[in-house]
Amino acid sequence: MRSFCLLAFVVALLLPTQSFAANRDQHIIVVSVDGLAAYLLNDPKAPLPTIRKLAKAGSVAEGGMKVSNPSVTWPNHSSVITGVRPEKHGVLANGVLVRGAIDVPTVVDPKRDQQDLIRVKTIIDAAHEVGLATAEINWPCMRGSKSLDDSFPDVPEQVIHMTPRLRQELVIDGILADETQPSFAANSVVGKDLIWTEAACHLIRQRKPNLLFVHLLNCDATHHLLGAQTPAGYTANAYADSCVAKMVAATKEAGIFDKTTFIILADHGFTSTPKAICPNVLLRQNELLTVTAGKMSDAKIHVFPEGGIGLVYCTNPATAAADREKFRDLMKDKEGVAEVIFPDRFTELGIPHPREYNQSPDAVLVAKDGYAVAGTPIGEEFVVANTESKTALGSHGFISSLDKMNAPLVLSGNGVRTGETLKSVENIDVAPTIAKLLGIEFPSADGKALNAALSK
Template identity: 40%
Template sequence: MKLHLLLVSLLLAIATTQAARKDRHVILISVDGLASYYFDDPKAHMPTIRSLAESGARAKRMKCSFPSVTWPNHTTLVTGVEPGTHGVIANNYFDRKTKKTVPFIPDPLFDKHEIVKVPTVYDVAHRAGLKTAGVIWPASRNAKHLDWQLPDVFDQKIFESASTPSLLKELRAKGIPIEKQMEWCKMGNAGKAQRDWMYTRIAEHIITTHKPNFLAIHLVTVDSFEHATGRNTPEAYWACNDSDNRVREIIEATKQAGIYENTAFVVAADHGFITYTNQIKPNVLLRQRGLLKSAGPRIVEQKAYAQVQGGAAMVYILDEANKQRIAKQLKNEFKKIPGMAAVIEPKDFDSVGQLTPEDDPRSPDLFLSAKDGYSFSGSAKGDDVVSAMSSPKGAHGYLTTHPLMYANFVVSGAGIKKGVVLDEVSNMDVAPTIAAVLGVKMKNTDGRVLREILAD
């Protein structure tokens, strides 16, 4: 009996390996912040991305995950499940024990296996014998199943220590200035275009030298300029064009490598963008209700605390003895704040893809989401819970049903039908669809394989 089971297991393993398309390549390009509304906007000059859509398939809208911020949504793109399931619940969270913010972004503390609780598409591909690579992909630090990688980390020492040693050696020999990572990250917008230029050079090298079956790359310029100026601004349009150029260069690299005809290109985004002119400061309200104390800019004592995520906020109640009473009080007060779109209780967390605090202590006691034109600030200073901005800014994080939060999704190339336009897909559909193109299968995803766009 044991021998029979062993033989069955071996045959299944062989079948899985044989199913993998070792002649097939998929390049997943995340253009951070590229909202779906840019696709039909003539001011957004994106000839490469539009050409991919014409020769392949696209969705008019791709629904992202809540909160609609970078780290959880990039993790959903490669796992096919909601943040509450994969474990990267937001860009950061508030630790109830230490009473400190714990950042996921930009991977300063955790390796991938410490925070991502489910298999990624690159895990599945690697186990099937395919070669994998990641360039600045969130929540992938020291991922065991990326053959070549540079993590999405700002700190230079961590960036280099968590990168593939042989790849670093190759990049240095080629004159790619990886030693500039931290310097350019610290420059803000002034360094974003340089960073995307460098990340593209790295991707080109990996493609032409190693020809991975799967490569994921994260481009950051669009997101940065939209944060600074809001959506649909001259700066945002410039960034859209710059990212389109990066996509074109990556495609050209596959031609140089001789794998273009066997490559599928997926150009996706993690979220859309909203312009705001007002800030909601939930910690000011908490301070006014005696639930938080501050000394100047510092918060020195908390019975409750709001961890902000742009257009969303996570409210933690630390007074266990009075939690239910405080939660009820805060729910009613938050609902009355101008610009508040939703106050979500734990009983409804499942509807936004999150776990309750009982199931995950990192989860808050309330989720908040702002309306169009508003964003959250973590500041506890001042007397005004809502204050006007001196100039417009851009944010995301909002409820994913907001039409401006829909993300871009275009796919073209090997294994993809031509001329398919879908009304709406979920970002949870991306990973299982990529897996299908590569001839492997992801189990237990919340998303589905988009069979209607597959040619084989």
């Protein structure tokens, strides 16, 4: 008997203590409405009745939530689930940035697993470790995750990489036409948002996950094409709001509404970019890159565009320091250029130094508000209309200190205070807040739990 008690005591010491604290009756649904700028919450023309109702019943980030640099989709969704900025989690674009040999331009590869993209632990990993049910619908950088019970990842060929059980159920329910990628890809972005919403509702009703992440895309697509504060943009807002309403209704049907916390956010804001700067054109004119058959074939220096910034890559490590100086000189006093930032200031941006991380650029080109950074090396003019550069009329990707890049953050439901206004919020605060609600430890986060919003 004494030996048994001693063994039980030793086992208790070895087990992770947070497993006993995990709140298994807590459900959290995080919905990212891609491109829903924070300023739209206060725009009376934006029809967002469901999100505003949740906000009124809960807590809201005043002026919006500061996002990570670069203010694009995959890096910021990764900041939300890791609680750290790209300098630590490593996601700098919508995929892995692959540096080539000398004179070979850097390219992006989106067909990668979570382990290739995110360098740190996620809140999903932490929840899974203590036995909580986890799921995601269209969330970036989740392909191949070992911590998800159900996954419909935001990657190319996402139907192929979906968890088989979920794929089969969605076909049976008529949410997917069949189990093939082509039939899913044939849908419009609105149709895909509908499928992702119905898939999320299916999981809420059937699986009642403790932690569910959902990512909707139509707002972003519409704001890029036609602008955020336009009739089409407002229509996209209304549709996204109706998708959120369906998920709220699904929690009531599942009998878990009173146990659910809703977190509504976005990955970035939006601004209008009727003009574009074309740095690769200037680099071509100065014989620093070459175009063959209309495409960049080799480059000593080139710019990878990310909306309002450009990641500057110098392909020869031996001459990189001199080459980026040359690049800065070429950009000096050019229309539409705000600044060129060198690696000694990357800490300010929250991105890694190129000596520490191969995907990092050698410099960052920052455009002024109203100008996008174009990747094209074709043409003769440095500044052109967005229609000529084939850049979007609406853009993000700007330095996150631009208030227009702020994203909304609404927390509502179980465990959340009513009427609390949150100040100085960053998206890296979301993961530790989720950890606090779930009763689990997440010490790797640099963000802090938003305790002012929490009622317990």
